[in-house]
Amino acid sequence: MLQRIGLQLLHHGRMLPTVLSQSSAVLRSFSAAPQPAEDTDTGVPIIEKKGISLRGVPLYLDMQATTPMDPRVIDAMLPFMTEQFGNPHSRTHLYGWESEEAVEDARAKIARLIGADPKEIIFTSGATESNNTAIKGVATYHKDKKKHVITTQTEHKCVLDSCRWLQQRGWDVTYLPVRPDGLLDLNTLESAIRPDTALVSVMAVNNEIGVVQPLKEIGEICRSKGVYFHTDGAQAVGKIPLDVNAAKVDLLSISGHKIYGPKGVGALYVRRRPRVRLEPLMSGGGQERGFRSGTVPTPLVVGLGAACEVAQREMEKDLAHVKRLEERLRTGIVSQLQGVVLNGPSDPAQRYPGNLNLSFAYVEGESLIMGLKEIAVSSGSACTSASLEPSYVLRALGVEEELAHTSIRYGMGRFTTEAEVDRAISMTVDHVNKLREMSPLWEMVQEGVDLKSIQWAQH
Numbered sequence: 213m214l215q216r217i218g219l220q221l222l223h224h225g226r227m228l229p230t231v232l233s234q235s236s237a238v239l240r241s242f243s244a245a246p247q248p249a250e251d252t253d254t255g256v257p258i259i260e261k262k263g264i265s266l267r268g269v270p271l272y273l274d275m276q277a278t279t280p281m282d283p284r285v286i287d288a289m290l291p292f293m294t295e296q297f298g299n300p301h302s303r304t305h306l307y308g309w310e311s312e313e314a315v316e317d318a319r320a321k322i323a324r325l326i327g328a329d330p331k332e333i334i335f336t337s338g339a340t341e342s343n344n345t346a347i348k349g350v351a352t353y354h355k356d357k358k359k360h361v362i363t364t365q366t367e368h369k370c371v372l373d374s375c376r377w378l379q380q381r382g383w384d385v386t387y388l389p390v391r392p393d394g395l396l397d398l399n400t401l402e403s404a405i406r407p408d409t410a411l412v413s414v415m416a417v418n419n420e421i422g423v424v425q426p427l428k429e430i431g432e433i434c435r436s437k438g439v440y441f442h443t444d445g446a447q448a449v450g451k452i453p454l455d456v457n458a459a460k461v462d463l464l465s466i467s468g469h470k471i472y473g474p475k476g477v478g479a480l481y482v483r484r485r486p487r488v489r490l491e492p493l494m495s496g497g498g499q500e501r502g503f504r505s506g507t508v509p510t511p512l513v514v515g516l517g518a519a520c521e522v523a524q525r526e527m528e529k530d531l532a533h534v535k536r537l538e539e540r541l542r543t544g545i546v547s548q549l550q551g552v553v554l555n556g557p558s559d560p561a562q563r564y565p566g567n568l569n570l571s572f573a574y575v576e577g578e579s580l581i582m583g584l585k586e587i588a589v590s591s592g593s594a595c596t597s598a599s600l601e602p603s604y605v606l607r608a609l610g611v612e613e614e615l616a617h618t619s620i621r622y623g624m625g626r627f628t629t630e631a632e633v634d635r636a637i638s639m640t641v642d643h644v645n646k647l648r649e650m651s652p653l654w655e656m657v658q659e660g661v662d663l664k665s666i667q668w669a670q671h
């Protein structure tokens with residue numbers, strides 16, 4: 213009874229989704245500030261978390277880690293969490309049919325964004341599952357004839373780990389090195405392909421340094437050698453143009469939460485012509501044409517579809533926006549600080565501009581990261597994790613250990629503003645200057661001492 217009343221209220225309150233999403237900013241200010249103490253001079257709330265005192269909610273510049281949901285995505289999802297809650301696989305009533313229609317509509321939107329046929333899209337829980345399915349699934353299906361897989365040293369952990377899983381089962385894996393700018397050398401790739409190679413997996417856009425790999429050329433090589441080409445598109449799809457036919461991609465992984473959609477949903481594109489065969493990881497009801505059993509989560513999938521639709525419509529605008537912001541951030545920092553090194557390609561055409569990864573020479577990594585707690589950014593340093601190894605991606609590029617420890621990844625996106633970028637510039641510049649003032653190293657550099665001549669202690 214209660215449920216019925218609830219549903220009726222929602223039914224009559226069709227405006228609810230919009231009202232809710234419009235108030236998301238208000239909700240944020242409540243949730244982020246659990247009645248904290250205030251700075252007595254400025255009135256800025258002091259937030260205590262993990263033993264750290266933060267003055268106000270940090271400025272979010274970590275769009276490669278995740279993006280906030282676009283209000284339009286939330287609006288699209290809400291009806292499927294309320295009155296249209298049916299199981300999309302229920303064949304006998306309206307609830308199921310409505311959900312199924314919404315799932316198919318979302319599938320078509322994802323397919324449209326990447327130039328695919330809707331039948332080639334499988335819903336998953338995210339890019340991690342898509343990558344696992346592509347790599348383990350293709351290899352397992354072809355295990356009688358093939359025993360070799362190729363990837364790069366700078367892939368996401370879930371690709372590298374899926375490859376290790378194969379190695380434990382007797383497969384050979386080649387982890388190709390990349391050039392100092394992060395790009396894969398095509399000759400190196402070509403000469404690594406063997407008659408028993410099943411799959412090449414090279415990511416489209418790197419999550420740490422934003423380098424865009426030459427997908428078309430890689431696709432061409434793979435097709436000519438009769439090897440499947442998988443690309444992890446978590447950081448690329450919806451951000452830069454990517455067409456599976458133009459790039460001859462056979463499998464493509466997509467993540468919802470990197471493109472202003474929900475977390476916990478993604479997709480895998482699996483080519484039908486020529487057909488890619490793969491072994492499913494999940495056993496069960498045979499949903500998603502047998503590739504991925506489990507009830508398709510209608511609200512999440514609808515959110516992913518809406519996110520792809522918006523991304524396709526606004527890609528040009530989004531890209532121009534992050535380009536402007538990146539230029540502003542980079543020149544703002546570089547014009548005020550010496551000893552700043554860009555990690556990744558210097559040619560802007562080879563880098564997704566929403567990602568700016570900089571290293572700051574002559575500062576201590578840990579102090580840099582700890583001092584910038586009021587900007588939510590990511591770092592190549594390992595201070596915050598159990599290992600003291602800096603980023604394996606930066607190391608694969610040959611970035612010096614000291615510089616890898618002081619790298620900061622600034623991630624900008626659709627909702628990042630110029631004012632936020634300006635705040636990030638001034639906080640970074642002030643903090644780096646402050647650290648350098650205290651640094652004997654910096655003093656030596658100013659005095660013209662060649663630091664390379666100094667014997668460093670182990671970090």
Ligand SMILES: Cc1ncc(COP(=O)(O)O)c(C=O)c1O
Pocket residue numbers: 276277337338339340341368370415417418419444446447466467468469477478
């Ligand atoms: C390049 C890349 N691949 C895969 C993933 C994993 O995506 P998901 O969180 O959807 O599993 C991420 C996100 O961390 C990523 O950046």
Ligand code: FES
Pocket residue numbers: 576577578593594595596599600601602617618671
């Ligand atoms: S700077 Fe913290 S581990 Fe290197």
